[in-house]
Amino acid sequence: MGDHALPGRPPVPLTLRKSARARRISLRISQLDGRVTLTYPQGVPESEALSFAHTKEEWIRQHLQDRPDPAVVQFGQTIPIEGVERRIVPAKGRRVLLQGDEIAVPTGAETRRLARFLKELARDRLTGACDDYAAMLGRSYSSLTIRDTRSRWGSCSSAGGLMFSWRLILAPSEILHYVAAHEVAHLVEMNHSPAFWAQVERVFGDYRDQRRWLRDNGAQLHQYRFDAAVS
DSSP states (O other), rough: OOOOEEOSSSOOOEEEESSEEEEEEEEEEOOTTTOEEEEEEOOOOHHHHHHHHTTTTHHHHHHHSSSSSOOOOTTTOEEEETTTTEEEEEEESSSSSETTTTEEEEEESHHHHHHHHHHHHHHHHHHHHHHHHHHTOOOOOOOOEOOSSSSSEEEOOSSSEEEEGGGGGOOOOHHHHHHHHHHHHTTOOOSSHHHHHHHHHHOOOOOOOOHHHHHHGGGGGGEEOTTOOOO
């Protein structure tokens, strides 16, 4: 579709995507890398979609400006794990060790080792939460996958497969549990109807504060860069 950008200082690159499923023109800004994607229906001319993006330029630039600055994970830096700030320090042994307000990581490919540890910790916490919530609903899920997703914290497929962003392990524990409850509730209701939210509340309780926290603070979980980290 060619390269497009909003002019100005700096110019803002636009990724155009024509979609047969789209019913209207929409804009999305990636929380992970700030990429601006302009999606428009098949019958809409490209020029009309670009015109729409120009009318939203102020909104786009404000959101890009508000994005947290990326932070490269390294020794001496702090990183939240289950919502608690931990300083990254060299480990004396060969294992990653979480202790108090520190996380000790063996030197040599430390970002890869730390990312792998966080991914497995997220899998452990999410599996426990999903097992509990699924049992409360009398349902079962077919699989649980951990990824580094750009646009969603979790999903549930029609076949009962659950998927989560491992960056949820950086958030406070109740946020991870809310997202687990949200996706498990889809095993009963594959929609976001009042009946669905009733299922979330049934297993988790009042979820409104956690939902609001994720909306207001979720982008901060994407600011941490794990160079050469596992996906």
